[in-house]
Structure formats: structure tokens, C-alpha cells
Amino acid sequence: MENLVFSLNATLPIFLLMVLGYIFNKIGIIDEKAANWMNKFVFNVALPVLLFGDLAEQDFFGTWDGKFVLFCFCVTIISILVITVLGKLLVKDPSRRGEFIQGSYRSSAALLGIAFIHNIYGTENTGMAPLMILGSVPLYNIFAVIILTLSAADNKSADPVNKKANPSLIKKTVFGIVTNPIILGIFIGLFWSLLRIPQPKIFSTLVSNLSALATPLGLMSMGATFDFKKALNNVRPALVASFIKLFLLVAIFLPFAVMFGFSGEKIVALLVMLGSATTVSCYIMSKSMGHEGTLSSSIIMLTTFGCSFSLTFWLFVLKSLRII
DSSP: OHHHHHHHHHHHHHHHHHHHHHHHHHHSSOOOHHHHHHHHHHIIIIHHHHHHHHHOOHHHHOOOHHHHHHHHHHHHHHHHHHHHHHHHOOOHHHHHHHHHHHHHOOBBHHHHHHHHHHHHOOOTOOOOOHHHHHHHHHHHHHHHHHHHHHHHHHHHHHOOOHOOOOOHHHHHHHHHHHOOOOHHHHHHHHHHHHOOOOOHHHHHHHHHHHHHHHHHHHHHHHTTTOOHHHHHHHHHHHHHHHIIIIIHHHHHHHHHHHHHOOOOHHHHHHHHHHOOOOOOOHHEEEEEETTOOOHHHHHHHHHHHHHHHHHHHHHHHHHHOOOO
């Protein structure tokens, strides 16, 4: 019951912010123009600053575990490749395929990872969450740019010849990766941490204030543009993606983590990486890169509500097996 209460406290406020955005739209407080501005601001400013702040303050030298980071890295790549194959088999509409793939693998690793480890192991033992973020989040974003760019190109081209990789598309994809604000925020934060650059009080306060805007603005903009009629057309892929996100990836990869000797907070960090709710940045990136965003918002809503119970289930299983 304690785990259920913690999970609900961590995830239901996120879900309710989406509902609040939807209500604000219906009563005329947040119109479509305002929601699009909020989404643009979060994508270009607030979310990159949030990720920068999460990484810049970490001591990667003091907590480094190469085996754990490599495991997170390999699992992330394998899961993305497997889901990409499933996406091609299960989702015939190219305009939805990119959102399905992204929504099935991208977790709220940065937002939930440290919170879960804090709750279970205390505030002094958070070293594995930043390492998990380092091994997964950069890949999440790099592959998201590639997948969303290629699926958008597939959707716009009815000519099979034009669907083939060409220099202009490759150039566009590479340019999208190196200029993506979220990816820039991650790598600047990483280098800031590795170089141990101090943060003056005024600077750290500014970073904290901007970071605090990312989640509420992103979630309310998503709720404000949520369309139930369109969502009903995406129920099947959204349910499949949610099952993959909350159960399938955990069931496949967590046993391998135990076989490799990981336990305790490392397992909890991996559980968050594999089985937590789909991050709101999926919707933000989808909308910002020319996709409709309805499937992304449906997956985020389903996984945000569902992970309160699925994470509690997995924690119960892990505790029962004395792995954590």
C-alpha cells in the first residue's frame, strides 16, 4: 500500500495537469495559439534547461559504474530497434508510426528516476539515477529525432523512390540531431558536470526557475490540444504502446539485469528506465517536428495513469524476490 500511495503521488499530479489543460481549453483560458506557444517554449527553452540542470549538478566521477552505464546503453539501443521493427509490422500509417515507436520506448527517466530512488533508498543514494540517465536519455533523443524525421518524410512522399534515403534527408536528419535543443541541453549539462564548472547562486536559481516551467507548461499544452475523437482512432496502437512501455520491456530486460549481478538501487533505476510512463517530451518533439501528436498524447495519458499501478506491481515482485 505504501508503494501504491507513493506511485500515485508521483504520477497522478502529472495526469491531472493534462486534465487541467483540457479544462482550461474548454473554458477559453488556453486556446490553440497559446498551447502552441507553450509547446514551443518548453521544447526550445524549459526542457533543455531542465535536462542541463539534472546533469550539470551530478558527480559522475564519484559514482561512475561503467558496467551499469554500458548495460543501460545497450538495452536502450536494443529496445529501440525491436520496437522499430514492431512499429513497421503493427502500424501501417507512416504518420502514426514514428509517434508509436517513440512513445513505446521513451521513459520519464529524468523526472522519476531520482524521485523513486530517493523514496526507497534515501537522499544520500542517488548515484545510479544520473548514470541511468546518461546511458539512456541521450539515445532517447537522438533516435527520436531520426525516427520522427524519417517517418515524417515517409508520410509526405507517396513516391517509393523519394522514400529512399537521400543526401538531403540524411543532411536534414544529422542537422536535426546536432541542433536539437533537448540534445544540446543534455550534452552541455554533461560537459559542465565533467569539467566541474561551479554554478553561481544567481545562475543556479535561474536554471531552477526555468526548469520548473517545463513539466506544467508541457503537460497543460498537451491537455489543451487533446482531441478525444482523434484519440479514439488511435486507441489500439496507444494500448499496444502502453503495454510495451509498462510491462513488456521490463519483463524482457530486468531478468538480464539480475543475471548481470545488478541489485538494489541499480535495479530500481533500470525499472524506471524500462517501465515508467512515457515522457511528455514525446508529445513536445512530435508536435515540434511536424507530427499530429494525438497518438503521443494518448500514450502519455495511458502510461501516466497506468504506471502508478504497474510500477507498484514490479516493486512488489522485486521486493518479494529480495532483489531490492
